[in-house]
Amino acid sequence: MFDIFNVYMPIAEMQFNALILVAIGFSVGVLGGFFGVGGAWVVTPALNIFGFPMAYAIGTDLAHIFGKSIVATAKHRKMGNVDMKLGFLSIVGSVIGVEIGAQNVMWLTKLGLAGPIVRYTYMFLLFGLGIYMLYDYATKDKRAAAQAAKAAAAARAGVAPPARKSWNIPPMIHFPASGITISFWTVTGVFLFTGWLSGFLGVGGGFIRMPALIYLIGCPTAIAVGTDLFSVLFSGAYGCFTYGIKGRVEIVAAILMLIGASIGAQIGVTAVKYIRGYGIRLLFAIMIILAGSSVALKQFGFNTSAAWVVMCAALGMCLVIMIKLYNGFKKEQAGKAAYAVKEGT
Amino acid sequence: MKRLSVIFLNFLLLSVPGTLVWAAAEKAEALEKKVNLANLSGINYLFAKWYNENMWLYAIIVTVLMGGVGMLIALVTDVILKMIGMEVSKIEHHE
Numbered sequence A: 001m002f003d004i005f006n007v008y009m010p011i012a013e014m015q016f017n018a019l020i021l022v023a024i025g026f027s028v029g030v031l032g033g034f035f036g037v038g039g040a041w042v043v044t045p046a047l048n049i050f051g052f053p054m055a056y057a058i059g060t061d062l063a064h065i066f067g068k069s070i071v072a073t074a075k076h077r078k079m080g081n082v083d084m085k086l087g088f089l090s091i092v093g094s095v096i097g098v099e100i101g102a103q104n105v106m107w108l109t110k111l112g113l114a115g116p117i118v119r120y121t122y123m124f125l126l127f128g129l130g131i132y133m134l135y136d137y138a139t140k141d142k143r144a145a146a147q148a149a150k151a152a153a154a155a156r157a158g159v160a161p162p163a164r165k166s167w168n169i170p171p172m173i174h175f176p177a178s179g180i181t182i183s184f185w186t187v188t189g190v191f192l193f194t195g196w197l198s199g200f201l202g203v204g205g206g207f208i209r210m211p212a213l214i215y216l217i218g219c220p221t222a223i224a225v226g227t228d229l230f231s232v233l234f235s236g237a238y239g240c241f242t243y244g245i246k247g248r249v250e251i252v253a254a255i256l257m258l259i260g261a262s263i264g265a266q267i268g269v270t271a272v273k274y275i276r277g278y279g280i281r282l283l284f285a286i287m288i289i290l291a292g293s294s295v296a297l298k299q300f301g302f303n304t305s306a307a308w309v310v311m312c313a314a315l316g317m318c319l320v321i322m323i324k325l326y327n328g329f330k331k332e333q334a335g336k337a338a339y340a341v342k343e344g345t
Numbered sequence B: 001m002k003r004l005s006v007i008f009l010n011f012l013l014l015s016v017p018g019t020l021v022w023a024a025a026e027k028a029e030a031l032e033k034k035v036n037l038a039n040l041s042g043i044n045y046l047f048a049k050w051y052n053e054n055m056w057l058y059a060i061i062v063t064v065l066m067g068g069v070g071m072l073i074a075l076v077t078d079v080i081l082k083m084i085g086m087e088v089s090k091i092e093h094h095e
Helices: A018-035 A040-049 A054-078 A084-111 A114-138 A140-157 A184-201 A206-217 A221-245 A251-272 A277-299 A303-344 B002-018 B042-053 B055-083
Strands: A006-009 A014-017 A172-175 A180-183
Touching (some): A014 A018, A018 A054, A018 A206, A018 A221, A018 A251, A018 A277, A018 A303, A040 A054, A040 A303, A054 A251, A054 B055, A084 A114, A084 A184, A084 A206, A114 A184, A114 A206, A114 A277, A172 A184, A184 A206, A206 A221, A221 B055, A251 A303, A251 B055, A277 A303, B042 B055
Antiparallel strands (some): A006 A014, A172 A180
16 A cells, blocks of 8 residues: 555665655654754664665765754744854864764774774663753752752852852853853863764764753753754765765655655754753653663664664654644643733723 | 963863874765666656766755755745744743
8 A cells, every 4th residue: 555655766776665754754853853863863773674775874864864954953043042153163073073083983993892882882871861861850849949048048148159160261152042151161172072972983963962062061951952953954964965975865765854854843843842941851861761772772682673662762752742742832822812812801 | 370371271272182183084985886777767867867977966966955955845834834823933941
């Protein structure tokens, strides 16, 4: 029945189901627009499961990520979620870090140690980050109460509340969009580190940069999402072009995935409007713990199960985001209707 | 004195990137293949022809097309979302 959706891929020289490509693009678009990530870690295993030729998988994915991130970044910018100054700095730091990470991996490869070290580092990072973000979410009210108590005590004593510890080595840079003033060296160091991790692990790095922007730089969550997408746009463009030159982009597949991703990204970005920062962090934590489980399954040889876990996690998370968007939208409409009635009376 | 120490610290920190080695790490090799143009027509034929004849042109077309198609779909979806009342504007950031 679904054979009617088969389309000929001229570069891969095979038929492939267009509906699968649009659906993969759509789910990755929703996740990308909502979390500020590229989504390659979902696309590659998903394409693998459905028999897409792997020679073209990464290049085709990067091509569609570029198109999708233009859509998502433009919309986040409209919402005031893109700190372009911070985004440009992140690109500079990340590029240097990625190259160092890649060199380190090449050195480890020569020693025959790359495989297990990279995989275990990846698992440690995903599980560690996910668990930390869950802990952050679980203790947010307790920490907010403690901070309020400290501020109240300071006010009673007639002194300023204790300043948050920070590394204030000049030059200090102010990022008006994020509302933070931070040392240039802190920002550069953080992005060097996240870039190094990306290059070392061989990943795009969106899922590393987003929490780094929140926890190490101090960005509000929605701005971390939008700013991260801004960086993904540049890495996507670079990846699209370089893989295009290497002949590794199946253009028809990329267009089909982009159609789904562009629609999905609009939905994902709009959903950010209806969910508070900590809600986004909670969903992100769940997402990367599931991704870590997939990596663990792959490490122990369960490749097919690993791919299914990541795909089901992506689809499930997509559904959650769309439900939250729908509920938020209905609540907003009900509020508007009630206000209109009140104004009418 | 503080200004001098700041300048000194900055010089020290600026020397760090100078010790780094740029990698020319090629993450994937170029695929050496030619697409069979027989039985292809229309846009598929054009894509395959560019792919065979000029990889740089193919890469530029892919990149431009991805950007253009993405923006076009975004525009259309924006209009549809606006029609159903799901418009976005600047938001307040609540954690």
